[in-house]
Amino acid sequence: MSTIAASAGKARGNIQGIKGMLAVRTIGILILTLAAGCAGVEKAPPAPPSKGQSAAKAAPPSVKAPVKVPEGPVPVAKKLEPPLDVEALKTRLRDTHAIGVFTKLALKNQMDDLLEQFRAHYQSGQKTGVASLRQPYDMLVLKVLSLVQDGDPSLARTISGSREAIWAILADPEKFNSVT
Amino acid sequence: MITPARASALILPLAALFSGPSPAAEDAALLKDLTSVIMLLGMPCGQVVSAKRRADNDYIALCKDGNRYQVFVNAEGRAVAQKK
Numbered sequence: 001m002s003t004i005a006a007s008a009g010k011a012r013g014n015i016q017g018i019k020g021m022l023a024v025r026t027i028g029i030l031i032l033t034l035a036a037g038c039a040g041v042e043k044a045p046p047a048p049p050s051k052g053q054s055a056a057k058a059a060p061p062s063v064k065a066p067v068k069v070p071e072g073p074v075p076v077a078k079k080l081e082p083p084l085d086v087e088a089l090k091t092r093l094r095d096t097h098a099i100g101v102f103t104k105l106a107l108k109n110q111m112d113d114l115l116e117q118f119r120a121h122y123q124s125g126q127k128t129g130v131a132s133l134r135q136p137y138d139m140l141v142l143k144v145l146s147l148v149q150d151g152d153p154s155l156a157r158t159i160s161g162s163r164e165a166i167w168a169i170l171a172d173p174e175k176f177n178s179v180t
Numbered sequence: 181m182i183t184p185a186r187a188s189a190l191i192l193p194l195a196a197l198f199s200g201p202s203p204a205a206e207d208a209a210l211l212k213d214l215t216s217v218i219m220l221l222g223m224p225c226g227q228v229v230s231a232k233r234r235a236d237n238d239y240i241a242l243c244k245d246g247n248r249y250q251v252f253v254n255a256e257g258r259a260v261a262q263k264k
Contacts, residue, residue, distance in 0.1 A: 100213025102251060106220045106259040147216055
């Protein structure tokens with residue numbers, strides 16, 4: 001009976017020893033795993049030695065956004081017609097159905113009046129520029145645009161796009177004399 | 181088989197379609213034209229609501245605000261709006 005008790009106690013001691021070894025192994029594996037995980041994390045390299053404040057304020061590296069390339073053909077409506085000159089403008093206005101006869105005649109009168117002012121300015125031999133005529137010119141262009149934009153939007157776009165080209169002709173005495 | 185009645189039923193609407201603007205449309209265009217020219221000449225008007233023809237290129241225009249103008253082409257070929 002005592003032999004059985006002694007062997008049972010021995011076996012219990014062996015089991016406890018095995019349990020202890022397993023615990024030690026488990027802890028060891030955990031430590032190894034932790035160490036391996038930490039080994040993958042590298043410290044960020046130290047910043048290069050700064051030369052004054054500008055280096056300290058250096059911007060973070062920029063990430064370039066991908067350039068978007070428009071796909072498909074450009075819409076035809078957005079294509080601009082070549083700029084008009086004075087005569088072409090008169091012809092387009094004469095041919096449009098957006099405005100009536102009286103309006104066309106009144107516009108022609110006002111355009112002729114403005115051209116007469118330019119002519120008088122150049123013939124007077126004044127050395128000052130024609131900047132004083134820019135405002136009446138702009139006013140006339142705005143009137144024309146407001147009249148044709150509903151009935152002939154294409155012509156309105158062309159006139160709007162030709163505004164500076166026409167002014168360049170009017171403001172240059174040589175070009176002005178060659179076209180009038 | 182196209183009968184005369186069917187032919188006329190086809191032709192009449194087409195003739196009406198292609199015969200040009202109706203008098204009402206012409207009137208609307210004229211009123212718009214008179215409104216624009218009075219505005220261009222810097223006269224107060226708002227909108228021309230009726231017009232009476234006096235001669236070729238000569239109209240009396242009645243404006244929404246009550247003003248009346250004679251709109252015509254003068255001897256120098258200028259469009260003129262004279263208050264009446």
